[in-house]
Amino acid sequence: MITYETWDSEQKPTFPIDNNEKGALHVLTWAYDHYGEDLLYACSFGIEGIVLIDLISQVRDDAGIVFLDTNLHFSETYETIERVKEAYPRLRIHLQTPTLSLEEQEKQLGAELWKRDPNKCCEIRKIVPLRQAMTGKKAWISGLRREQSPTRQHVEFINLDKKFHNIKVCPLIHWTWKDVWRYVHGHHLSYNPLHDRGYPSIGCAPCTSPAYMEEDLRSGRWAGLRKTECGLHES
């Protein structure tokens, strides 16, 4: 098994990408065969998440999926999750919450930590919970696409994840924004309505604004700050 401990970049599997899904179904089939229950999908329920859930359900209809529930998401995001649960009743979707409630965080670290120290806020509300959700897992799936931002241009299908001492599987690296939407509309999938209101990338409500720059679809995340990633995808 390819694990963090046995990682050898020369032995990574390769996958054909000249098909409709640009390799995504091959990667997912390999990943679930290879890791079984030791594989977790950390889903943000953005538009790439909607695609991945549909693809995953074709490979493993009772797959385990975790959503990092920071308690700060838009109501539209929570409603989207409920619709997905109804559409894919066999998937095991778990909302992982931080140890600190928002009230406790405010008491210990002050109000609106995301404005003063977003890295600390993401550490408490996303990174630690993901670490907890991944306890005992060998690999996790992420919906990163190379086109999404300059920081994601070199992501591979199978990656060594130094941050979480794990393997990160990214089936959608070759998908374009148009591919994603073609799939969603072609399969009549329900998605977060905020996408239709100018939010290409959707995270916590306090840190997400509309973005209209096609060259960087994540420019609405932490707009005005130098921060571009929540820390889940930095090694």
Ligand code: SF4
């Ligand atoms: S995205 Fe913003 S609100 Fe959400 S955990 Fe990070 S800093 Fe906090």
